[in-house]
Amino acid sequence: MVGIYLSGTGNTRHCIEKFLSDSDAAAKCIPIEDEAAVEALRENGEVVLAYPTQFSNVPYMVKDFVRKHEKLWSGKRVFLITTMGAFSGDGTGCCARILKKYGAVISGGMQIRMPDAVCDSKMLKKSLAENRRIVREADAKIEKAVSDIRNSGKYPREGLSFPAHLAGLFGQRLWFYGKTTGYSGKLKISDACIGCGLCASNCPMGNLRIEDGRAVNLGRCAMCYRCISTCPQQAITLLGKKVVEQCRCEKYEGTSD
Ligand SMILES: Cc1cc2nc3c(=O)[nH]c(=O)nc-3n(C[C@H](O)[C@H](O)[C@H](O)COP(=O)(O)O)c2cc1C
Incomplete structure (x- = not known):
């Protein structure tokens, strides 16, 4: 299996x-x-x-x-x-x-x-x-x-x-x-981006590239939110305009409340 x-x-x-x-x-x-x-x-x-x-x-x-x-x-x-x-x-x-x-x-x-x-x-x-x-x-x-x-x-x-x-x-x-009929071109990267490259190295689609010290969206986003949930600058959005919470499963895996 x-x-x-x-x-x-x-x-x-x-x-x-x-x-x-x-x-x-x-x-x-x-x-x-x-x-x-x-x-x-x-x-x-x-x-x-x-x-x-x-x-x-x-x-x-x-x-x-x-x-x-x-x-x-x-x-x-x-x-x-x-x-x-x-x-x-x-x-x-x-x-x-x-x-x-x-x-x-x-x-x-x-x-x-x-x-x-x-x-x-x-x-x-x-x-x-x-x-x-x-x-x-x-x-x-x-x-x-x-x-x-x-x-x-x-x-x-x-x-x-x-x-x-x-x-x-x-x-x-x-x-x-x-x-869901194709990849999305709607990912937005704000001026807060410092070009650290974390998004580019994590993206499952290879959809982000660092050019001139900034992340650039290549228009083939899988809408998975991996980059949005990990960007240290909260500089990336897709469906909304502002990051509300960087949801990551590991935050919720703890046993105590
Ligand atoms: C673009 C997008 C669309 C979503 N649509 C739905 C939906 O139709 N119904 C729903 O219950 N959850 C929806 N969700 C929530 C996710 O399916 C859910 O949080 C999922 O567990 C995320 O899994 P992942 O962390 O493995 O990516 C959506 C999330 C995203 C990012």
Whole structure:
């Protein structure tokens, strides 16, 4: 088994690492931007694919990866994990439908609520204690799923049903569809940028470059918020105008409130 994931602020990485370490300690977990992900996909019959829900859809970078390697999915057993701040009708189903077209067998899916990642919006922001509680609940949900799979062979099937499809479509996708049909060119870098290069070295898309001491957006943003959540100058925004909170999963992984 191998895990392949996209994660911006660390939520999805947290969930897939927990799922894999609880179910198969020997399984590797590889970020989608790592070249090793393709070789791992080729070599493994069982794949856990995980990503954050974006507007109740699959991030374009993940769709792009799935489509680019369409020939490698045939006959694979794929378990999908999506993370979300609040709602994702068929966050797993959207990708499951593409994977099935390429011959994959979907063993199940989990849609896990995690802290919100949209650092430049006040919506869905929670206290530290609340975010820690959300992460603890996510951990408990993963533990139960792994135990059910092990004890009864019963895989969760969240987001894979027809009603879930309708909920995702009418609840969000119809209104926001355009946001996930390509990479975004809308990343903004303010004058506060000091050209430290952290964003450029962390970006899963290689979308940022340092030129003349400033970060430059090359117009292929995966909307993952990794750069926004780590910029020491809080100089980067995407959907909003100002950084409200630099959400990083590790802040919420502590056990005490
Ligand atoms: C561009 C964008 C769109 C999002 N859309 C949704 C959404 O439709 N529903 C939802 O519940 N959460 C949404 N979220 C929240 C993330 O899915 C959630 O915080 C996720 O756990 C982030 O995972 P990551 O840290 O692995 O990137 C969105 C986040 C971003 C950045």
